[in-house]
Amino acid sequence: MADYDDDQQEPKPAFGKWLLTQRDRGDWVDGIAEAARADRTFPKNGDPEAVRAHLRKQQADGDAFAAIDDAESDWMAV
Template structure:
């Protein structure tokens, strides 16, 4: 079974890169959609005023998750 993207992203919180930073921020957000796919997470970030850099990080993370 493939891990949900949101949950996978939170699990990346200890990494020392942009994906890890996004995971760290997601882990601290109790409303973050851990059961969501990349589209769900993007919609959540956009609703909450994410800046373009965060959305770029999301794209990088989604590509990596898709290869897992």
């Protein structure tokens, strides 16, 4: 009989990769995820701080940072 650990979960995807998969949410995250998919320099393997640093380099507006804050909360719940 196999011994399965029900508490063991798959590792959490990198925040950048997770963000790229977000579609049709109906919130601000849709827009930032769409922009990330179009951005060849987006840090796909980055954590939330790496994504924020990238947005600062791109001179993103405050709404983009608010969307990242919302996305980070959702990602942390994964």
